[in-house]
Amino acid sequence: MKLFSKEQIYEGDRLTTERQNISSTDLMERAGTQIFNWMHMRMQGAQVPVHVFCGIGNNGGDGLVLARHLTTHGYNVITYVVNYSETRSKDFLINYDRIKNVSKDWPKMMTNSANFPKIHKDDIIVDAVFGIGLNRPPAEWVAEIFQKFRASSAFTLSIDIPSGLYTDKAIANENAVVHANYTLSFQSPKLVFFLPETAKFTVQWEVLDIGIDRDYLVNTETEAELISKFEILPLYKPREKFAHKGNFGHALIIGGSHGKIGAVNLASRSCLSSGAGLVTAFVPECGYHSLQASIPEVMVLTDKEERYISDIKFNIEPNAIGIGIGLDTREETMKALESFLEINKNNLVVDADGINIIARKKSLLKLLPPQTILTPHPKELERLIGKWSDDFDKLDKVKSLSSMYNLIIVVKGANTVIVYKEKIYINTTGNPGMATAGTGDVLTGIITGLIAQGYEPLPATLFAVYIHGRSADIAVEDYGYQSLIASHIIETIGEAYIDLFKPPEQTTEPAQEQEEQQ
Numbered sequence: 255m256k257l258f259s260k261e262q263i264y265e266g267d268r269l270t271t272e273r274q275n276i277s278s279t280d281l282m283e284r285a286g287t288q289i290f291n292w293m294h295m296r297m298q299g300a301q302v303p304v305h306v307f308c309g310i311g312n313n314g315g316d317g318l319v320l321a322r323h324l325t326t327h328g329y330n331v332i333t334y335v336v337n338y339s340e341t342r343s344k345d346f347l348i349n350y351d352r353i354k355n356v357s358k359d360w361p362k363m364m365t366n367s368a369n370f371p372k373i374h375k376d377d378i379i380v381d382a383v384f385g386i387g388l389n390r391p392p393a394e395w396v397a398e399i400f401q402k403f404r405a406s407s408a409f410t411l412s413i414d415i416p417s418g419l420y421t422d423k424a425i426a427n428e429n430a431v432v433h434a435n436y437t438l439s440f441q442s443p444k445l446v447f448f449l450p451e452t453a454k455f456t457v458q459w460e461v462l463d464i465g466i467d468r469d470y471l472v473n474t475e476t477e478a479e480l481i482s483k484f485e486i487l488p489l490y491k492p493r494e495k496f497a498h499k500g501n502f503g504h505a506l507i508i509g510g511s512h513g514k515i516g517a518v519n520l521a522s523r524s525c526l527s528s529g530a531g532l533v534t535a536f537v538p539e540c541g542y543h544s545l546q547a548s549i550p551e552v553m554v555l556t557d558k559e560e561r562y563i564s565d566i567k568f569n570i571e572p573n574a575i576g577i578g579i580g581l582d583t584r585e586e587t588m589k590a591l592e593s594f595l596e597i598n599k600n601n602l603v604v605d606a607d608g609i610n611i612i613a614r615k616k617s618l619l620k621l622l623p624p625q626t627i628l629t630p631h632p633k634e635l636e637r638l639i640g641k642w643s644d645d646f647d648k649l650d651k652v653k654s655l656s657s658m659y660n661l662i663i664v665v666k667g668a669n670t671v672i673v674y675k676e677k678i679y680i681n682t683t684g685n686p687g688m689a690t691a692g693t694g695d696v697l698t699g700i701i702t703g704l705i706a707q708g709y710e711p712l713p714a715t716l717f718a719v720y721i722h723g724r725s726a727d728i729a730v731e732d733y734g735y736q737s738l739i740a741s742h743i744i745e746t747i748g749e750a751y752i753d754l755f756k757p758p759e760q761t762t763e764p765a766q767e768q769e770e771q772q
């Protein structure tokens with residue numbers, strides 16, 4: 255699913271009115287009516303007090319349309335205008351007149367937080383104060399109103415975006431943002447719903463279709479894209495009946511040191527389970543027996559050193575190499591990695607200590623082959639790009655590193671973000687059960703396995719991140735967040751593949767729940 259920028263959304267609105275020959279007021283009517291339909295379907299006329307707080311722009315206009323329909327359908331609705339500016343939008347004013355025609359209870363004007371009404375925790379708050387037009391911090395009294403929403407504990411439904419969030423930059427003050435239980439977003443979810451610092455402002459979100467011009471939606475390239483089954487399924491490479499293991503490539507996993515051979519075990523097993531034809535592990539001598547005994551399917555090559563890797567030499571011709579897991583960062587291993595990179599021409603996935611070594615010696619970056627994949631967790635990323643001031647700054651820094659060295663960078667975490675040059679892909683699978691040792695090693699194995707069997711680096715990365723999270727989502731059903739371990743994720747890779755071909759359970763766009771609330 256494309257994530258449109260604020261400018262693209264405004265342009266889509268404008269083009270829609272032009273091509274469908276409707277006014278912006280008509281489009282607002284559609285938007286507000288969609289919100290009303292959504293509430294009406296769920297409330298079925300219930301007389302719970304609904305407090306609709308409207309700003310003075312078009313987001314407020316949506317709120318007024320909603321309040322009018324709620325009123326005419328007999329709901330118990332109280333409407334407020336949070337009068338933060340005298341510059342009211344045209345469509346706000348039109349709808350302000352329209353609501354006055356259907357009710358004797360005109361919207362209550364608020365110019366400070368002192369006249370905030372009493373709101374019971376079982377009431378409903380609709381937040382239509384700011385939409386995507388927010389361009390500077392809300393006034394202090396408006397922020398106080400947002401805090402009063404929260405203090406009331408009433409269910410809070412935000413229209414389009416929780417008020418106080420920008421679409422394209424970080425917030426300055428967490429207290430000046432509405433904490434929504436649910437956000438109904440027009441046409442496309444907003445990027446900030448997925449970033450660590452701002453995802454928490456809405457527990458769930460859902461997209462409402464307001465009939466924006468189809469051609470525009472289909473043909474407009476966005477900088478960000480949400481990755482779910484719909485995007486992944488077309489990347490899948492089916493197997494032919496007469497295929498043999500030679501068709502699915504040879505993957506090489508290089509890593510391990512004394513006490514960290516398990517990382518190579520996990521990556522090699524997940525590499526096999528992702529479908530690679532052959533998998534070889536290259537480890538220090540101490541890893542030989544445990545690997546041979548525990549995964550008979552994997553071939554093992556060893557370094558001459560017992561406890562660490564000192565010289566990466568092999569007599570096979572792999573199609574893809576995953577390197578760095580459990581590797582250690584001692585001097586000898588750093589040198590071995592550098593010598594290897596100087597001669598390597600293979601597709602590479604670099605993880606863990608592989609990244610730490612590169613972060614220590616940045617000149618190694620230029621030795622990486624085109625479209626090398628780096629899979630840093632937050633600490634490794636910080637070593638690589640330095641500290642960032644906020645999520646947007648982080649993404650900018652990752653994009654410039656990716657562009658400068660032609661790298662695919664997997665920023666791991668809840669909603670893993672894959673960055674390639676200026677484009678970002680946000681994964682939708684995965685859960686907090688994955689915050690456990692070794693799950694990153696599993697991801698490295700899957701990406702390497704997919705490249706080995708013929709996937710191009712970028713599709714391989716998207717596919718792997720999706721499947722890795724999906725496997726964990728399947729496994730967590732049996733194990734729960736606490737007892738899920740990396741090996742369980744490997745065991746469910748098969749089910750995650752099969753799941754790709756199951757029809758979706760819901761026909762409409764499901765609501766998306768932020769993980770922290772589960």
Ligand SMILES: NC(=O)C1=CN([C@@H]2O[C@H](COP(=O)(O)OP(=O)(O)OC[C@H]3O[C@@H](n4cnc5c(N)ncnc54)[C@H](O)[C@@H]3O)[C@@H](O)[C@H]2O)[C@@H](O)CC1
Nearest residue numbers: 267282285311312313384385386387388389390391392414
């Ligand atoms: N453009 C359209 O045709 C449609 C717009 N829609 C709604 O319109 C919203 C965007 O509306 P607007 O562009 O009017 O913007 P908002 O309603 O988000 O904000 C209103 C205006 O307040 C001003 N402002 C921004 N930050 C402020 C601050 N901190 N203090 C005081 N004033 C501030 C800005 O001039 C801004 O335009 C969307 O989020 C969506 O809800 C929907 O009705 C669908 C159709």
Ligand SMILES: Nc1ncnc2c1ncn2[C@@H]1O[C@H](COP(=O)(O)OP(=O)(O)O)[C@@H](O)[C@H]1O
Nearest residue numbers: 631666667668684685686688691692693694695
């Ligand atoms: N809260 C979370 N929600 C979803 N995915 C998560 C969460 N925490 C961690 N993960 C995923 O688990 C993996 C952890 O990788 P990493 O930190 O490298 O683990 P390790 O180094 O132990 O192998 C990443 O793929 C990351 O995206």
Ligand SMILES: [K+]
Nearest residue numbers: 384413415417
């Ligand atoms: K809002």
